[in-house]
Amino acid sequence: MEQSFVLAGFGGQGVILAGKILAQAGADHGLQVTWLPSYGPEMRGGTANCTVVLSDEPIGSPVVDNPTVLVAMNLPSLDRFEKTVAKGGTILINSSLIARTAERNDLQVLNVPVNDIAVSLGNSHAANMVALGTVIKATGTIPLELIKSAMVKMLSHKDNAELVAVNQQALDAGYNAV
Amino acid sequence: MSVNADKMVRVFERPRSLTDAQFSYCPGCHHGLVTRIVAQTIDELGIQDRTVIVAPVGCAVTMYEWFRCDGIQAAHGRACAVATGIKRVNPNLIVFTYQGDGDLAAIGTAESIHAANRGENITVVFINNQIYGMTGGQMAPTTLVGQRTTSCPDGRNAQLAGYPIRFAEMIAQLDAPVYVTRQALYDQKRIMAASRAIKKAFQCQVEGKGYSLVEVLTNCPTNWRMSPAQSNSHLMDEVVRAFPLGDLVDRD
Amino acid sequence: MxxxxxxxxxxxxxxxxxxxxxxxxxxxxxxxxxxxxxxxxxxxxxxxxxxxxxxxxxxxxxxxxxxxxxxxxxxxxxxxxxxxxxxxxxxxxxxxxxxxxxxxxxxxxxxxxxxxxxxxxxxxxxxxxxxxxxxxxxxxxxxxxxxxxxxxxxxxxxxxxxxxxxxxxxxxPVDPGLLPAKPWALTGASGRRPNAVTSYAMDPRDLNRIxxxxxxxxxxxxxxEVRYRETETSDATIVVVAYGTVARIARTTVKMARSQGIKLGLVQPITLWPFPYAPLRALSNQVNTIITVEMSAGQMVEDVRLAVCDRAETPFYGELGGLVPTPKDILREVQRNVS
Structure with a gap:
């Protein structure tokens, strides 16, 4: 089994953190994992993406030609990565910000308004967690509970019980959106 | 007058922290005086067995061979960084650098200033002879305006080469240094004062107080093309006008 | 790290x-x-x-x-x-x-x-x-x-x-206190002759000796101290040489190539100095082609060619400017050299 995720969006949309949580949860699940970031030159507002590989065997390349899952948080990300996704893979489209759907018809396409869902929970910054919840359900590789505990671990250096609570709701909401 | 050898009292001797090796300085050069004063200070403070010498690139490059102390030869200008590394991993050692004007105030400006600014608990002995001695008498950052050197044969032109750097004053602007002073050696009184200053600077380190710098105005008869006596007059009449003597910082 | x-x-x-x-x-x-x-x-x-x-x-x-x-x-x-x-x-x-x-x-x-x-x-x-x-x-x-x-x-x-x-x-973890002593270190000349750490030797005969x-x-x-890692080289007919990140990417290429019936092996030098000349020399008698892949315009390839001489072809594939080759990129180079 090997799954590879590309999570892409504007800087500040939290795709880097979502990828880290996914990688941490994968490791907690006993899998081999790699997490590889690719930043734009700016810390905020530029494009950002990261690649997460989960495998039950030692991972060769952390650089992936054809990911099995794409999380596209904005249109440039969909434009850039849609063609690369492996046949039979999954594309999550953030329909709150992306007006079109996928052109591919040889894979699973999920149009989910992750920003709107996050706003309805009271925190637009939790859109990344909504998206993560959705792809976890769609791929079925990692139990949601492990994602939640990994999220708590990743945010443990901050004093933010409130943020953790919102993120948990967001993960649940994303998980139940499909 | 008859002499009774049994009753003679020894009033002057070679410092015990020096080896029998001969200094490689030119005749009449003040370097020998400063090196000797440092050795005497090490004797007086009883720190020979825990002192580490950081030798520069310059006329004192083999200084570690003259002392019964551990020593290290640093790359040109880097002595204060090397001293930082030693002192930080073994604060019990007494670490001093001995650097000329080119080493400390040109190529090593950054290392010299930042060690002072961090307040490293080290002692810096700064030999300011206004010239590059070892490489054959080129212009130094401290060369006086109008002074002839092999790389400013018509005299230092301030329009092109700026003015002599008063390094002790620069260091004195910082908050961390404990003791910063400028001394000279052109007469006996000055030599005694410089000895006291160097001892005080080492004492600061021994007591864990922090960074100290002793800038010593010295001569270079060879490259100044003067006799030692002429060079002393030049220091007294000209050099001290550009580089005023005295303590600049004393937080001791 | x-x-x-x-x-x-x-x-x-x-x-x-x-x-x-x-x-x-x-x-x-x-x-x-x-x-x-x-x-x-x-x-x-x-x-x-x-x-x-x-x-x-x-x-x-x-x-x-x-x-x-x-x-x-x-x-x-x-x-x-x-x-x-x-x-x-x-x-x-x-x-x-x-x-x-x-x-x-x-x-x-x-x-x-x-x-x-x-x-x-x-x-x-x-x-x-x-x-x-x-x-x-x-x-x-x-x-x-x-x-x-x-x-x-x-x-x-x-x-x-x-x-x-x-x-x-x-x-x-290693206890620093239990590491072998360093008698040459600067610890203060107490009860021993002074230690000097220097790179200076004025006399050419001294410097020559040192x-x-x-x-x-x-x-x-x-x-x-030569160290390297070979992957699937025993029956290989073609070999990739790569170090660091590229070696890891090429491990995936080896799997892909093998699944297509190409007998690809990988040599990953771990010590870049000293360079593993001997194992590459040995392989050059077994395979026809040794491809060097680097994220450079071709630097390690010079050492590979020193090892191989004319006993095998030694093509080079590099990406410049911070681009990272993907497993497929490397496979393409392999395929080009097989056909």
Missing amino acids: AEAAICAGCRAYFGYPITPQNEILEYMAARMPAVGGAFVQAESEVAAINMCYGASAAGVRTMTSSSSPGISLKMEGISYLAAADLPCVIINVARGGPGLGNIAPAQGDYFQATKGGGHGDYRMIVLGPATIAEAIEIVMLAFDLADKYRVPVMVLSDGMLGQMMEPIKLAE NTKRQTRYRQIEEK
Whole structure:
């Protein structure tokens, strides 16, 4: 089994953190994992993406030609990565910000308004967690509970019980959106 | 007058922290005086067995061979960084650098200033002879305006080469240094004062107080093309006008 | 890598911020004081390497890290470390160059690391990890080799290794107090003759003797310390040679090629100096083609060609400017050379 995720969006949309949580949860699940970031030159507002590989065997390349899952948080990300996704893979489209759907018809396409869902929970910054919840359900590789505990671990250096609570709701909401 | 050898009292001797090796300085050069004063200070403070010498690139490059102390030869200008590394991993050692004007105030400006600014608990002995001695008498950052050197044969032109750097004053602007002073050696009184200053600077380190710098105005008869006596007059009449003597910082 | 250094008994770190290696500096800033070690954020890479020179001379396991432009500045200090026979570990998280270049992963510093960089007749052991797990082992090894041979050792990684994450297991920490004594260290001349750490020898006959002795040590390193990793080479008809990040990517290419019936093998030099000439020479009698893949315009390939001579074809494939070849990119090169 090997799954590879590309999570892409504007800087500040939290795709880097979502990828880290996914990688941490994968490791907690006993899998081999790699997490590889690719930043734009700016810390905020530029494009950002990261690649997460989960495998039950030692991972060769952390650089992936054809990911099995794409999380596209904005249109440039969909434009850039849609063609690369492996046949039979999954594309999550953030329909709150992306007006079109996928052109591919040889894979699973999920149009989910992750920003709107996050706003309805009271925190637009939790859109990344909504998206993560959705792809976890769609791929079925990692139990949601492990994602939640990994999220708590990743945010443990901050004093933010409130943020953790919102993120948990967001993960649940994303998980139940499909 | 008859002499009774049994009753003679020894009033002057070679410092015990020096080896029998001969200094490689030119005749009449003040370097020998400063090196000797440092050795005497090490004797007086009883720190020979825990002192580490950081030798520069310059006329004192083999200084570690003259002392019964551990020593290290640093790359040109880097002595204060090397001293930082030693002192930080073994604060019990007494670490001093001995650097000329080119080493400390040109190529090593950054290392010299930042060690002072961090307040490293080290002692810096700064030999300011206004010239590059070892490489054959080129212009130094401290060369006086109008002074002839092999790389400013018509005299230092301030329009092109700026003015002599008063390094002790620069260091004195910082908050961390404990003791910063400028001394000279052109007469006996000055030599005694410089000895006291160097001892005080080492004492600061021994007591864990922090960074100290002793800038010593010295001569270079060879490259100044003067006799030692002429060079002393030049220091007294000209050099001290550009580089005023005295303590600049004393937080001791 | 930083924690591996602490595990290895490193108790002095000096560095200067530069992307993409700031993580090491920041980690050491927090961790070094906790283990009673020395940490200084230096005013420059030049100062940092010279602080290493001092701390190493005082007998402590010492490390610095930087990225390509900063490593250029450290070259003076590295020459002095080599010349004064001081151990020190230097991590280069290499990035795109020359000049300011960019902060993407690259392998353009191979020549600088393995063929000198600084002035004078010296060598530096250079180790190239491909994964974070390897990097952990290699950093521990680097400290042991540095002490054993009294040489600077460089861990040549790249921006990809510097920024990625994967789970690792750390080794048992070494107690610095139990490491072999260093009788040459500057600890104060108490009850013994003074020690001098220097690279200066005015008399050419002295310098000749000192340098010749050091070269003898280098020959020992070449004899005993060559390390490399072969993957699927026993029945290979074509081989890729790659180090660091590229080697890891090529491992995936080997799987892909094998699934298509191409008997592809991989040689990953782990010591870039000393370079594994012998195993490549042996393979050159077995296969027709040895492809070198690097994130450079072709540097290690010169060593591969020295090993292979004319016994096999030695094509080169490189990506420049911080681009990282993917497994498919490498496969394409392999296919081109098979047909």
